[in-house]
Amino acid sequence: MSAPQLLDLLILTLIWAGIAAAWNLLAGFAGQFSLGHAAFIGIGAYAAAITATRYGLTTWAGIAGGLVVSGLLALFIASISLRMRGPFFTLLTIAFSEVVRLIALYAKGLTNGAEGIIIELKPGLANLYFLEKWPFAVLAGLYALVMYVLCALVRRSRLGHWLVALRDNEDAARSLGVPVYRARVIAAVISASLASVGGALLAMYTQYIDPDSTLSFLLSVEPALITIVGGLGHAAGPFLGALLIVPLEKLLRGWFGGMLFGLHGLIFGIVLIVVLLAAPDGLISAAGNWRAQWSRRHA
């Protein structure tokens, strides 16, 4: 494997780790299982691409815009779904992300519809557009680092304790004075805006976006998959999960993609099943258990 390929894997792994960490804030900490984060990834991607290519503004303005729009949309979704739990909330998020995808397909004047947008800009930090890969690796690393620190901070903050309390037992949490609805809405807004930043990075890295590559349902599943494999509700879980899932997915596609149709997907599925059977609570918990066993044996 060559150095550019390795760098490519690294960049995608770091960006997806960050997005999964954003998802983990809502699903892992607050227990609100969203399958609509593709909407926020897509909004971030389109906001960055449209402001940069169409209006000639710096990409950073697009990222900020996408962050605000995603946050507002999450505020709206969270406030109309305050009382919903379990499958009802999940379905509502799926419906919302589908609506966003269909609007992106329909509003051709703004998004170019199914043709997508090719991102071509003057290279430089102001446009977040580079011809080499390494600046993206630095940016993706920064994004992942910031996401990890934020998640760890939120987990330790008062908000984090509220979220975990209401996830484990909402009635008990409310009786102890946790502002359940407010905490849930705040978690949704933070999670959505942070995911949109990851979406923008993804768009600037691939330099081409269309509704299928930024808003499809599969993009909502990806962060969930990464987080569940890594460890739902642990700050480090999404990072461990991304380290396994993203390279595995890409490498299997590279190795077996040309052979039999769908073979790479089959192998990927089998590996996932084995991993989840061996570590049902995620890699983080499994690693903790294995370490405990090892130290007991060697005590």
Next chain:
Amino acid sequence: MDFVLVAFVVVVLGGLGSLPGAVIGGFLIGVVEQFSGFFMDTSLRQIVYFAFFIIVLVLRPAGLFGQRGAEEIGLQ
């Protein structure tokens, strides 16, 4: 994927666990989809029925014929 999603939407719209709900939900979604395709724009069909689904879910979170309060406990 499209069929899975429509099936979910229909069942939740009618109310999870309710058989007449599923029938009526399917009927409603089909009619809304086709009418909006005819009167507005065929590419807007899905947007309209998802919007319809969201509105119903907001007004009656358990679905049209679902058990009241099911949305708050989650499905057991």
